Ligand SMILES: Nc1nc2c(c(=O)[nH]1)N[C@H]1C(S)=C(S)[C@@H](COP(=O)(O)OP(=O)(O)OC[C@H]3O[C@@H](n4cnc5c(=O)[nH]c(N)nc54)[C@H](O)[C@@H]3O)O[C@H]1N2
Ligand SMILES: Nc1nc2c(c(=O)[nH]1)N[C@H]1C(S)=C(S)[C@@H](COP(=O)(O)OP(=O)(O)OC[C@H]3O[C@@H](n4cnc5c(=O)[nH]c(N)nc54)[C@H](O)[C@@H]3O)O[C@H]1N2
Ligand code: SF4
C-alpha cells in the first residue's frame with residue numbers, strides 16, 4: 206500500500222488528510238513517473254473513510270499545485286509598512302532570500318530579542334493547519350521550550366468542550382463512529398455532521414434505513430438539519446437550559462437508569478435537585494421551544510434504544526458553552542445509553558490516542574532555557590490583547606486563570622510585551638477573534654513577525670519573513686483522530702514544490718542556527734514517529750492502546766485500529782460501561798468537587814450569555830450573530846482557491862437573515878448591508894429567503910468565515926467577534942456575538 210516500485214509508471218502512496226477535521230481520512234495519492242501527484246482518493250479499506258473524500262479535499266491537487274503557492278523564503282522590503290496587501294500583489298512587498306539568509310537573520314533576531322526583553326517576549330502562534338503529530342507539535346515545541354519562549358494556550362477551538370467533557374468522564378472517549386449505524390435515535394447537538402464531519406453521515410443513513418430517527422439541535426438550518434426528521438432551532442447559548450429541562454422530564458417520569466446511575470455515577474441526588482428547578486415552562490422561555498417539545502424530546506431520547514448523541518464543538522463556542530457541554534454530556538449517563546451498543550455519544554475520540562507527548566515535545570528542555578522553568582502561558586484566543594496589552598503591568602491573566610477550571614497549574618500571564626511572533630499552522634489574521642485588535646497588534650512596527658505558510662494569507666501581510674511550508678502530500682507524519690479510532694501513517698508522496706519545507710525541518714534548522722546542541726534537534730521524522738509511538742525494544746509501541754502496533758506494520762497497512770477497536774464485532778468498544786474512570790471520584794461526575802473547590806458551581810446551571818438577547822448590549826445591538834464555518838472551506842483554508850470559492854458562492858459574503866428582522870430594517874434580499882457592533886463593522890449582502898425556508902430563527906443572523914482580504918473592506922466576520930472567554934477552558938466565544946444591521 207505504501208511506496209510502490211520506483212520503476213513503475215505510477216505508484217499509490219498512503220497519506221492522511223491532516224486538516225482539522227474529525228474524520229482524518231486515509232488518502233491514497235497516485236503519483237506518476239515524473240513524481241507528480243495526479244489523483245487523490247479516499248482509501249476504501251479504511252472503515253470510516255470508506256473510499257470517499259469530502260468536496261474540499263477531493264479537489265486537493267488544486268491546492269497542492271496552485272500557482273499562488275509560496276515557493277521561496279521572502280523578506281519584507283525595506284520601507285514597506287505592514288498591513289493588508291492586495292491579492293495577487295503580495296509578492297511585491299517582499300524580496301526573495303535564500304533559506305540560509307532567512308534562517309540566519311531570524312535566529313539572530315530571536316537571540317537579540319531574548320537577550321533584550323527576555324525569551325518570554327517571543328510568542329509562537331500555531332494551531333491546526335495540520336493535525337499530524339509531527340506537524341502539529343513536535344520539533345517546534347522542543348525549539349520554543351529550549352528557547353524559553355512564551356507557551357501558547359491553544360484554546361481557539363475545543364478547549365471549553367474538552368474541559369467540560371473531562372470534568373464529567375475524565376477522558377475524551379466516545380461511541381465508535383462505525384457504531385452509529387446501530388443507533389435507533391441519533392441526536393446531533395451543535396454538530397454539523399453533513400458539513401463538518403461527512404464520514405459520520407453514511408453511518409447515520411444506514412441507521413435511518415433500519416428505522417432510526419435523526420434529531421438536530423442547532424439554531425441554524427444546516428444541511429444536516431434540513432435532512433433531519435426533526436430540527437430543533439434552539440436559541441444560541443441556551444443549551445444548558447435545554448439539557449437541564451430534559452433531565453427534569455426524564456426524572457419526573459422515572460425514565461432514568463437507576464442501576465447504571467448507582468454503579469457508574471457520582472452526585473446523582475444533587476443533580477436531581479438542580480434539575481427540579483428546570484421545568485419545561487421555564488426552559489421553553491429561554492430556548493424558544495415549547496414545553497411540549499421539550500417533553501417530547503426528553504421522552505423520545507430516554508426511551509429509544511440505542512440513542513446516540515453526536516455533540517460537536519458548536520455548543521461550546523458560546524460564553525457558557527463549557528457548562529452546556531457538561532450538562533449535555535450527562536444525559537447518556539442519566540439514561541444509561543452507554544450500555545447499549547450504538548448508543549452513548551461522541552464529542553471527540555482524541556482521548557484514546559496516548560501518544561508519548563513528553564518524548565515528542567520535550568517540555569524538560571525548558572530547564573535548559575535561560576528561564577530554567579516552563580515559560581508563561583499566553584491564551585491564543587486573546588491574541589489582540591496579548592499583542593497590545595501584555596507588559597503594561599495589567600494582569601489581564603488573572604481572569605483567565607480563574608476561569609480555567611479543572612486545571613491546577615498556575616499560569617502566569619503578565620511579563621514582557623510580545624516582541625517577536627512566530628506564526629505557523631494558523632492564520633490568525635482571519636481566524637482570531639476581535640480582528641481589529643489583532644490587526645493593531647500585528648501592525649506594530651516594533652513587532653518582529655515570521656510566518657511559515659503555503660499562501661499569502663491575511664497574516665503574511667504583516668510578516669517580516671515568510672517561509673514556504675508543505676502540504677500533507679509533501680511530508681511524513683503520523684496521526685490519530687478526533688472522530689475515529691485508527692492510528693495512521695502519512696507517507697511523503699511527492700517532493701515539495703520550490704523550496705518549501707516542513708515544520709519539523711524548519712525548527713530543526715533554526716535550532717542549529719541558535720546553537721541548541723541537544724541531539725533531539727537532529728531527530729529525523731521517522732525517529733520522532735518512533736518516539737511518538739513509544740517503540741520499545743521488541744519493535745512494538747509501548748503506548749496504552751497501541752501495544753500491537755509496529756512502525757513496520759503501519760508502513761504496510763497505512764491504518765491500524767487501537768487495540769480495543771480491533772475486533773469491533775466480537776468485542777465492541779463501549780466506553781464508560783465499567784469503572785473506575787479517571788475522574789477524582791472514579792465515577793461519571795454529575796457533581797464536581799473540583800469545581801466546588803475553585804468556588805465554581807459544582808452542578809450544571811443555565812446562565813444566559815452576557816452577549817445575548819438577555820444582555821445589556823442587546824438594546825444597542827439586538828441581533829445574535831453566528832460567525833460560522835463554511836461548508837466548502839476548512840476554517841480559513843481553501844478560501845483563496847477558485848474552485849472552492851465557486852462551491853461556496855451562494856453563501857459567500859452573505860448575511861443570512863430572518864424575513865422578520867429584514868423587514869423591520871427595510872432590507873430586501875440582495876441588499877448591501879452594514880453589520881456592526883462596538884468592535885467593528887462589515888459589509889455583506891443580505892440573504893433573505895422568500896420561500897419560507899429560513900436558515901436562522903428571528904433574532905439571529907449568520908455569516909461565514911473566509912479570508913478578510915477577499916472583502917472590499919479588508920475584514921471578515923471576526924471583526925465582530927470578541928475576546929471574551931468561555932466559562933470553562935478559557936476558550937473563544939465565536940457564537941456569543943451581538944450586532945446591529947442596516948442597509949449600507
Ligand atoms: N467543511 C468544514 N468542515 C470542518 C471545518 C470547516 O471549517 N469546514 N472546521 C473543522 C473544525 S476546526 C472543527 S472544530 C469542526 C467543528 O465541527 P462542528 O462542531 O460541527 O462546528 P461548528 O460548525 O462550529 O458548530 C456546529 C453547529 O453548532 C451550531 N451552533 C452554534 N451555536 C449553537 C448553540 O448555541 N447551540 C447549539 N445547539 N448549536 C449551536 C452551529 O450553527 C453549527 O451548525 O469541524 C471541522 N470540519
Ligand atoms: N468566526 C469564527 N472564527 C473561527 C471559527 C469559527 O467557527 N468562526 N473556528 C475556530 C476554530 S474551531 C479553529 S480550529 C480555528 C482554526 O484556525 P487555524 O488553525 O488558523 O485554521 P486555518 O484557517 O485552517 O489556517 C491554518 C493555516 O495553516 C496553514 N498550514 C497548513 N498546513 C501547514 C503546515 O504543515 N505548516 C505550516 N507552517 N502551515 C500550514 C494553512 O495554509 C492555513 O493558512 O479558527 C477559529 N476561528
Ligand atoms: S477535510 Fe475531513 S472529510 Fe475532508 S478529506 Fe480531510 S479528513 Fe476527510
Ligand SMILES: [Mo]
Pocket residue numbers: 225361362363
Ligand atoms: Mo476547530
